[in-house]
Amino acid sequence: MITVGAAQMGPIEKEDTRSDAVDRLVALLEDGASRGCELVVFPELALTTFFPRWFTDDVAEMESWFETEMPGPETARLFERAAELGVGFCLGYAELVVLEDGTRHRYNTQILVERDGSVVGKYRKVHIPGHEHDEPGRPFQHAERHYFEPGPEGFDVWDAFGGVVGMAICNDRRWPETYRVMGLKGVELVLIGYNTPLHYDPDPQQNALAGFHNNLVMSSGAYQNGTYVVGVAKGGIEAGIESLAQSAIFAPSGQVVAQCITTGDEVAVARLDLDFCSFYKETVFDFDRYRVPKHYRSISQEKD
Ligand code: ING
Helix, strand or coil: EEEEEEEECCCCCCCCCCCHHHHHHHHHHHHHHHHCCCCCECCCCCCCHHHHHHHCHHHHHHHHEEECCCCCCCCCHHHHHHHHHHHHHEEEEEEEEECCCCCCCEEEEEEEEECCEEEEEEECCCCCCCCCCCCCCCCCCHHHHHHCCCCCCCCEEECCCCCEEEEEEHHHHHCCHHHHHHHHHHCCCEEEEEECCCCCCCCCCCCHHHHHHHHHHHHHHHHHHHCCEEEEECCCCCCECCCCCCCECCCCCCEEEEEECCCCCCCEEEEEEEHHHHHHCCCCCCHHHHHHHHHHHHHHHHCC
């Protein structure tokens, strides 16, 4: 059994500091802890505004949105407060890695921190949506492919919080392969932060379906792999751009077990029985018995 909090955030504005964001994260952590949470899940890029909505070629400006250490001077107090409360957390942030050879790599990253404050896992976003170059014709940019490289490590799971825990980030949740790779590793709880503008410029017909698609993909991912899924938004109107909230916790049945009802800072809490996963993993989705991989080859072929 584990009590989990989906700690949704409202907007973080361009002029807000890391400290402003950490103040809110600590408040969400304390709210979750007061309601029995052992694990609190924060959104994607939870320390800054969603900066890929602006395009810049100025590297210093780009890197100003990134963290070079985690915990760092601004975030240490979040780790300290969490360890004091005995609550673990999952945090999304922009990660700048400078290798010995001097090369610099930018990732859209999530970390998993156990109740003692130790970092047990790190995930770097694999499916990078949006565009690589400035597209001034758009009402706002979604230039994630300019700011981030895909994570080289792919999808993994970690033994933590008494179960098997995996992570994914935003656009990853739309791809069934994300869940199945972790499902094949026995995942019982998938933690996903997201920033999802309600306007999708390549096909605005999809705008009205943002909430439906959000539920569809996480409910399906949960059911088809017999796992819980926690989806946590940074939502509301950020820099004048409306972003989807509707954070929710999904059971292996595909049902919603808890959800946020506002577009601001709000924690949705649920007590999860991870053994419930077996009702699906050992029956309808008994992979060893029912999967037919020889007919699935095409879905793992490299792009030609
Ligand atoms: N955001 C969006 C997401 O996948 C998007 C991008 C929106 C893609 C709508 C397709 C449709 O939720 C991030 N950050 O991936």
